[in-house]
Amino acid sequence: MRRHYDLFISILFAVTVVAMSIALYLIFLNAPEEKVMGAVQKIFYFHVPIAAVTFLSVFFLLAGAMGYLWTRRAGWDYLSIASAEVGLLFCTLVLITGPIWAKPAWGVWWTWEAKLTTTLILWLLLAGILLSRAYASSPEQGARVASVLGVVAALDVPIVYKAVDWWRGQHPIVFGAGKTNPLAPGMLSALLTSMLVFALLYALLVAVRMRLAAAEDRLGALEDAAWRSQ
Amino acid sequence: MKSYDFLFWGYLVVWAGLAVYFVALMRRVANVTRRLDTLEARAKAKTSPGTT
Numbered sequence: 001m002r003r004h005y006d007l008f009i010s011i012l013f014a015v016t017v018v019a020m021s022i023a024l025y026l027i028f029l030n031a032p033e034e035k036v037m038g039a040v041q042k043i044f045y046f047h048v049p050i051a052a053v054t055f056l057s058v059f060f061l062l063a064g065a066m067g068y069l070w071t072r073r074a075g076w077d078y079l080s081i082a083s084a085e086v087g088l089l090f091c092t093l094v095l096i097t098g099p100i101w102a103k104p105a106w107g108v109w110w111t112w113e114a115k116l117t118t119t120l121i122l123w124l125l126l127a128g129i130l131l132s133r134a135y136a137s138s139p140e141q142g143a144r145v146a147s148v149l150g151v152v153a154a155l156d157v158p159i160v161y162k163a164v165d166w167w168r169g170q171h172p173i174v175f176g177a178g179k180t181n182p183l184a185p186g187m188l189s190a191l192l193t194s195m196l197v198f199a200l201l202y203a204l205l206v207a208v209r210m211r212l213a214a215a216e217d218r219l220g221a222l223e224d225a226a227w228r229s230q
Numbered sequence: 231m232k233s234y235d236f237l238f239w240g241y242l243v244v245w246a247g248l249a250v251y252f253v254a255l256m257r258r259v260a261n262v263t264r265r266l267d268t269l270e271a272r273a274k275a276k277t278s279p280g281t282t
């Protein structure tokens with residue numbers, strides 16, 4: 001079973017590397033340069049897919065949290081652990097790539113507008129999930145608290161997504177009703193390929209993290225059994 | 231906006247962040263798997279003491 005899972009991870013890794021090479025070609029060599037912002041706009045091919053994958057990871061975090069609260073099965077908790085950790089990584093990258101674009105486009109690294117602030121709240125919630133697991137008095141208590149926080153983090157996602165519509169602000173709208181400038185075909189294919197790449201990367205990282213969580217669980221149980229038998 | 235140095239750093243941050251996390255994750259998996267294999271081998275040896 002473990003060998004099959006490792007083979008799956010290896011295949012996923014190979015597919016991700018190939019897709020990533022295609023995406024980099026499309027982004028840097030095929031997609032036209034945006035007339036107003038020039039090369040700066042290319043960060044958008046990373047920032048938008050990473051933000052989308054952050055939302056995806058919170059969706060799986062919610063599924064894992066609800067599944068665990070409902071069934072108390074470890075598999076759901078592994079999904080929750082993996083999604084929270086990988087989601088925090090991607091949310092961190094969103095908060096880094098955003099200001100890199102904002103500084104030349106807006107003239108400031110950060111502004112306390114709704115979209116950015118709610119994204120920061122999401123980051124804090126994801127960090128809180130990892131901290132609640134790390135400092136809980138027992139793994140079960142940690143899993144329970146993390147699951148509840150996971151549900152709260154999921155409630156923040158639609159707020160982040162709709163923040164510009166609800167409170168306005170400077171943040172551009174890439175998808176949705178408020179979008180005014182359609183993307184050029186070369187830009188759209190680069191963006192969609194980049195989305196696929198980051199989704200594959202997310203699946204790869206979650207698969208590896210779930211494997212680690214399961215192995216750590218098994219290790220803990222074996223160490224307990226060995227300690228009791230002494 | 232003549233210099234694009236910040237873009238280089240932007241891309242570097244994305245890939246470096248992902249690569250560091252992936253490598254750290256694989257090292258943790260390897261470490262836990264090694265400890266797990268050792269414990270399982272020990273447990274197996276205990277349950278079948280007759281075999282050499």
